[in-house]
Amino acid sequence: MTSDTTLSVAGPAPDRAPREATSNATSNATRLLCAGTYLDPLYRASVIRELLTHRFRVVAPSYGYDAVPVLAHALAARRLQRIRLAVLGVGLVGTLFLTGAGVLGGFTGFLTALWLCWVTAYLRRVVTLQALVGRLGRGGDGFTGAYPRHPRLTPELASKIDREQASDGTLVRYGGYKPFVGAGEPVRRWSTAELLTGAPLTVVEHGHRPPGAPPAPGTPDVQEPQRKEVVPFTVEEITAYVADRMNAELRDRARESERIDGLAVERSAFTTGVTTRRGPAGPSPADGEGRWDEVYDSARAYLCVRVGSWQQELVTTAFVGFDLKGNTLHTEFYSYVLAPIKADFHLVDRLPAALDARLLARVGWDTLLGAPEALVRPVVTRLGSWLPGRLSWRRGNRIRVPLPLDTSEFRLGRYADTVLDLGALTSIREMATSEDFLHFFQETDTIKYTQIVERQLLHVVRDFLHEHHVDLAEHEARQTNILNDYGSNNNFMTGDNNTANSGTQNFHRAPAAAQGGGTA
Numbered sequence: 001m002t003s004d005t006t007l008s009v010a011g012p013a014p015d016r017a018p019r020e021a022t023s024n025a026t027s028n029a030t031r032l033l034c035a036g037t038y039l040d041p042l043y044r045a046s047v048i049r050e051l052l053t054h055r056f057r058v059v060a061p062s063y064g065y066d067a068v069p070v071l072a073h074a075l076a077a078r079r080l081q082r083i084r085l086a087v088l089g090v091g092l093v094g095t096l097f098l099t100g101a102g103v104l105g106g107f108t109g110f111l112t113a114l115w116l117c118w119v120t121a122y123l124r125r126v127v128t129l130q131a132l133v134g135r136l137g138r139g140g141d142g143f144t145g146a147y148p149r150h151p152r153l154t155p156e157l158a159s160k161i162d163r164e165q166a167s168d169g170t171l172v173r174y175g176g177y178k179p180f181v182g183a184g185e186p187v188r189r190w191s192t193a194e195l196l197t198g199a200p201l202t203v204v205e206h207g208h209r210p211p212g213a214p215p216a217p218g219t220p221d222v223q224e225p226q227r228k229e230v231v232p233f234t235v236e237e238i239t240a241y242v243a244d245r246m247n248a249e250l251r252d253r254a255r256e257s258e259r260i261d262g263l264a265v266e267r268s269a270f271t272t273g274v275t276t277r278r279g280p281a282g283p284s285p286a287d288g289e290g291r292w293d294e295v296y297d298s299a300r301a302y303l304c305v306r307v308g309s310w311q312q313e314l315v316t317t318a319f320v321g322f323d324l325k326g327n328t329l330h331t332e333f334y335s336y337v338l339a340p341i342k343a344d345f346h347l348v349d350r351l352p353a354a355l356d357a358r359l360l361a362r363v364g365w366d367t368l369l370g371a372p373e374a375l376v377r378p379v380v381t382r383l384g385s386w387l388p389g390r391l392s393w394r395r396g397n398r399i400r401v402p403l404p405l406d407t408s409e410f411r412l413g414r415y416a417d418t419v420l421d422l423g424a425l426t427s428i429r430e431m432a433t434s435e436d437f438l439h440f441f442q443e444t445d446t447i448k449y450t451q452i453v454e455r456q457l458l459h460v461v462r463d464f465l466h467e468h469h470v471d472l473a474e475h476e477a478r479q480t481n482i483l484n485d486y487g488s489n490n491n492f493m494t495g496d497n498n499t500a501n502s503g504t505q506n507f508h509r510a511p512a513a514a515q516g517g518g519t520a
Contacts, residue, residue, distance in 0.1 A: 022162065025066040025145030027427065032341045033065055034147070034433055035136045035348035038128050047074040051161060052152060058173040058273055060182035060427035064312030065363035068158050070148035070428055071134075072267070079150065083085060084124040091116040104139050106150075122367045127361070132348050164424075167306075168266040171299060176424030179300075180270070182427035183317045186339035187450055188486070191332045192478045201473045202302035228469040230449030235322045238329075238464055239267065239303055242320065246305055247462040250452070260449075262308035263483060271299035273423020305457070307449040313340045314442050316449040320457060331461065335450045340442055342434040372399035451486060458482065504510035 024030060051071045059067060070108040092113055099109035137142060157274055164170075166326040174181045243265045251263045275297075303320040315338035323330045350518065352359060406413035456480045 022062075022066045022068075022165075023311060024062065024064055026143055027065055027308075028143075029313050029315075029341060030145065031136055032142040032313070032348070033070045033432055034073040035132055035495060036341070037070060038077045038132055038136075039345060039347060041260070043432060044074045044077050046431050047332035047474035048078065049072055050428060050431075054159070055157065055160070058426035059161050059164035060174075060425045060430075061170075061172055061268070062182075062427065063167065063182055063306060063317060063427065064308040064315045065429055066145065066160050067428055068153070069145055069147040069406050070313050071098055072150060072153050073131075075150040076131070076148045077433045080124060080127060086118045088116055088120045089121070113447075118368060118371065121371070122364050125363050125367055126355065126360065128513045129351065130341065131494040133353065134353065136348050137351060138349055143248070143377050151482075161277055165360040167268055167304060168264075170268055172268050172270045173423045174270060175273045175421045175425045179315075180319055180336055182430060183319075184315065184430060185335050185336060185435065186334065187316070188335040188454075189333060190482055191330065192482075194329045194331070194369055194465075194470075194474050194478065196230050196327050197471045199466075200447070201228055227471070230470055231468040233464075233468050235301075235478060238322050238461070239301070240462050240466050243267065243303055245445045245463070246456060246496065247455075249456055249460070255264050256491055258405055260307055260452075262306075264304075264306045264308070266304045266306070267301060268304055269299040269301045272297060274421050276417040276418060276419055278417050305453050309445055309449065309454065310340065310442060314445060316446055316453075318361065318450065318453045318457070329465075331455065333454065336452070337446045337450075338429060339433045339436075340433050340438045341429075344439055345432060410510065424486065454486075455483065457472070 037047060047070055050057070051067060052075075095104065095109050095112045099106060104112065125434070131345075135146075171179070191294065196321070247263070247265050250260045305318040305320065307316045308314075309316070317336045317338075319332075319334040319336070321332040364451065439444075445467045458475075462472060462475055462479070466472060
């Protein structure tokens with residue numbers, strides 16, 4: 001029987017696909033996701049569906065992982081399953097033919113059929129174990145990001161995934177309501193509007209008269225404080241300034257012990273992937289530069305400050321947006337977290353480093369005892385994949401968008417263009433996210449990095465406004481309000497695709513606890 005792996009205990013050297021590996025190809029998150037395609041048949045089918053079957057859809061940004069190796073291992077695991085079924089089918093047909101021809105007796109043919117079921121299931125388990133131990137385990141040479149070749153994973157498909165999963169300076173096309181697809185669950189949000197008035201002149205700059213001196217002729221006794229002229233700036237300038245300073249303060253210029261190595265500061269534009277069959281291809285990345293058009297297909301640019309911790313298993317991302325309207329600076333802050341990968345995928349770290357004779361014997365015995373379950377599991381798995389709405393990420397995954405009821409007088413909607421949703425709805429990383437934090441310190445680190453990024457952002461914006469002669473009184477008051485109200489409750493309502501809030505919202509993720517809120 002041929003397969004994607006070999007039975008050598010030392011572990012096979014997988015073929016490398018003809019592409020340059022991304023920076024996250026060797027991350028622990030990528031390794032665990034690859035292992036999950038062998039351990040969870042539903043996750044394996046979901047990965048193949050999202051990245052291959054629905055390749056018309058845009059791939060969500062990959063935060064802390066590389067989607068190409070995950071798809072490659074999912075295809076390899078599916079091929080291994082299909083090879084087993086093909087060999088079993090050919091063997092059963094041959095056994096039935098030999099039994100009908102009288103070469104094998106009825107009882108002998110029955111035993112042969114049972115043996116074929118056992119040996120094919122046994123070999124598939126052994127090869128799966130070898131793939132997990134040899135390629136995806138912590139031992140040996142470590143995970144290199146290499147992956148097996150597959151004819152369905154073409155260079156064109158790999159290039160498409162690489163191009164769309166990148167998040168630096170790209171245009172992210174999302175489907176549905178939330179633009180920050182792939183970033184996980186919301187943690188905190190706030191927004192401010194600051195009037196750009198000039199800073200008051202100092203005593204020296206103002207030219208005040210000395211105490212006791214008479215006022216100048218023609219001037220009133222009480223004068224309004226004179227202010228500096230605000231140095232004009234653009235959204236592009238403040239965004240670039242904040243990006244450079246955040247990189248410098250948190251990584252480049254920080255002491256080694258205080259450096260955040262998993263920091264990434266990027267800028268991306270977000271636009272909807274909903275279009276029509278005869279509609280335009282959509283906006284280009286440059287369409288969202290420097291302005292936020294208030295139309296349905298506009299592309300709005302955000303600064304993405306991402307911190308990957310716990311070997312990229314815990315990813316905290318802050319999306320920061322600026323806009324200038326009516327001599328007012330509007331700032332938006334949205335914090336999201338990708339919780340750790342589900343505990344089931346960590347099983348790969350507890351497997352033995354080698355397949356010895358004793359382990360192979362145990363696998364053979366367990367295969368025999370698990371034969372009844374093995375016969376039922378494929379049917380249950382197939383039914384589960386067919387049930388509509390069985391998985392949360394399956395909702396709305398069709399290309400056609402459900403339209404509201406046509407209430408026009410002549411039902412003119414029958415002649416309208418078909419609406420298509422090509423945007424990303426979820427990421428394969430979000431599919432594998434644990435419902436709860438696996439460790440207490442993962443929860444505290446989420447709060448820690450959110451607060452660090454938030455505090456640095458407010459400080460950097462203050463410096464920028466100071467350099468442009470803006471009065472800082474309002475900024476400092478709002479800064480104090482935001483920082484002091486982290487974690488407090490607020491009044492907000494959540495519904496289908498909408499949120500009404502007053503101030504800051506905090507979404508607190510914890511085991512067996514509901515999400516809470518706060519107000520700034």
